[in-house]
């Protein structure tokens with residue numbers, strides 16, 4: 001950055017030497033624009049630079065017309081029902097990340113309209129998902145599929161992972177529960193369990209905010225914050241359950257259930273057993 | 289073998305000589321000479337306890353309390369009741385380097401760096417859950433069998449107090465580790481207190497030593513948890529047991545068991561062996577639970593932070609029902625003048641309701657006594673079916689409790705049963721009123737039908753399932769007479785007496801004092817007892833027996849010509865009987 005500014009300053013300095021030139025002002029402007037544009041091209045998210053492979057977009061469009069257009073419309077413009085509801089929302093501008101998440105976790109294509117699109121085995125393979133993503137990305141700018149380096153948590157330090165835990169408890173536990181075991185939302189909706197979700201999908205979920213989940217844009221949680229959250233969740237997955245069976249990590253309700261069923265159940269069973277066995281004497285019956 | 293016989297036999301032929309005095313024996317004798325405990329003990333150790341599994345429910349509570357004391361003392365050795373901020377640097381890497389209260393840090397230390405600490409924490413918590421659950425099933429047993437009646441009303445009151453204190457003790461304990469759930473609970477309690485009109489805010493400031501959370505709540509709760517409430521609990525448990533010994537145990541009616549005696553095993557050695565054995569069973573089960581089942585994994589919640597909350601924030605199960613009431617309560621508030629808010633939505637379900645329910649439970653014996661006018665002493669238990677209204681009342685209360693419980697776990701129910709949390713709430717709002725009423729009437733009817741079935745057994749005997757065909761082609765079912773001791777047990781109950789006020793007015797037409805109340809009382813009494821089925825009268829029983837004789841006479845000619853299979857009608861010895869046509 002410093003390099004660039006000094007470059008600008010030097011160029012401007014040289015230009016101002018020929019101050020009289022009527023070309024000076026437009027030239028400065030042009031240069032400025034060029035530099036900004038170049039910088040944007042160099043530093044902006046991958047989606048904008050990655051020249052959309054025409055073949056992939058075409059392949060994606062073909063897949064989309066077969067599998068998705070019935071709900072989302074032929075040009076992903078969305079289809080409105082008679083009542084004003086939506087078969088499928090418009091996908092212009094949702095970005096490749098949303099498609100990769102929705103199709104990669106099997107949520108799309110939606111099997112049947114319901115309260116919530118559920119996770120299921122993905123219908124498309126990785127190539128097809130990329131093609132679909134490329135097609136949707138070509139419709140309008142949106143968050144791109146994160147690079148592997150963005151969600152690779154293997155190099156996150158312990159301190160950063162701990163920080164990720166703080167972010168997780170502040171931003172996520174209200175819906176997903178303290179252990180990421182999931183929780184209920186109003187009207188039959190729910191935040192799903194986060195255990196076993198791939199790091200990439202975690203990243204995309206935060207980036208695109210599927211359905212009831214808020215979008216955690218890079219202004220809210222920076223890419224580093226996101227990575228730290230992922231590393232905290234992954235660390236928990238790799239940590240053994242120190243206390244024994246976790247009972248679903250659902251909190252006191254499942255504990256209460258076990259106290260009654262196992263605790264009271266077994267102990268009352270023993271009480272019945274003890275009372276049913278009359279006191280026995282070891283002495284033999286007299287033979288006489 | 290009679291007692292003397294056994295002594296004679298074991299004495300053998302040689303003269304007995306005093307056993308060599310061993311040291312323990314000598315010490316015991318030394319102590320006894322001074323304290324005279326032996327005579328005192330002999331009397332009490334020969335106390336008799338009847339045997340029925342339901343009489344051991346209270347013991348589950350007692351033994352888990354002992355486990356609580358033992359594990360609790362262990363915990364106090366490491367737990368630091370302090371809200372001073374420290375930086376965690378223990379073994380649990382997910383929290384290392386985080387600022388937290390010393391209380392939370394020491395709970396983590398207990399869990400990860402003290403040998404056996406996590407086991408003790410988990411045993412302590414499981415024991416707390418089982419302790420209160422056992423008190424509750426014990427309470428149900430006492431109520432359903434009528435063991436709370438005179439002279440045991442006071443012990444019922446003590447029992448209810450134990451339940452209340454146990455709940456408070458559990459809540460204070462749950463708050464100690466100062467994790468996210470603890471803190472959320474304390475925060476909620478602060479809100480509950482503040483919902484009380486006028487005094488609420490003052491009480492909250494008094495308890496927290498200023499504005500929530502302050503830095504004194506954990507030390508204060510700690511004192512309450514390890515000193516104040518356990519002390520009162522111990523005293524009340526002592527009083528409870530003393531009264532138990534003083535009143536002697538109740539027993540089920542049966543041959544040889546009367547209102548004047550207690551039939552069972554002597555305290556020593558039989559009962560002691562059983563009870564002592566049971567202690568180890570309780571200890572063992574709680575130990576296994578502590579070792580195998582996670583409870584309150586404080587390390588996963590993180591330290592308390594008012595800005596955080598987690599899905600699945602619930603109290604322990606015994607506080608679940610007021611929480612449920614809170615969850616289904618409509619959002620009612622009144623704004624008085626400008627700056628006065630009455631939060632009915634919190635005050636009613638959390639402050640008024642539990643207080644009311646507790647009072648009702650504590651007053652149940654007196655309520656029943658007033659309705660029935662029964663002032664006699666009762667040492668024989670009643671089967672639940674023989675008190676249909678009482679049984680129905682408790683089932684109604686249980687239904688009320690269960691529905692609020694459901695409401696308290698509404699989010700977990702929603703995700704586990706794939707229901708909408710809103711629908712669960714709407715359902716529970718209605719069910720909490722309708723459910724208990726339906727439960728009452730179904731239970732009452734059910735009991736009355738069971739009473740009818742008992743009377744049928746007494747009057748006609750047991751159905752044998754053998755159908756006889758007589759010469760005219762008529763069919764009858766053979767009945768087997770009820771064994772005498774069974775019949776005795778079934779009839780060993782008093783007739784219900786509906787309370788009738790003496791007279792409403794004297795001859796001058798002046799209402800007797802309290803006449804109106806008495807009238808109300810007699811109406812309740814009629815409702816309470818009115819539809820019960822009374823045991824058959826002597827005349828009815830004789831009539832029944834006569835009928836059985838007729839039946840026998842009617843069957844007699846068929847004797848010997850009986851169709852194949854009639855030999856198994858229950859009136860014959862069937863040692864060598866076979867069906868004449870063997871199936872192969």
Ligand code: HEM
Nearest residue numbers: 356357360361363364367395416457458461462514518584
């Ligand atoms: C008089 C004996 C008792 C002592 C000395 C004692 C002591 C303690 C201590 C020091 C803690 C904090 C432990 C931790 O870090 O988790 C604790 C927690 C707790 N106590 Fe007690 N306690 C006693 C009796 C009880 C009783 C009678 C109950 C139940 C009714 C109870 C219920 C609890 C609960 C639920 C916790 C929270 C445990 C956890 O979060 O793991 N305690 N107790």
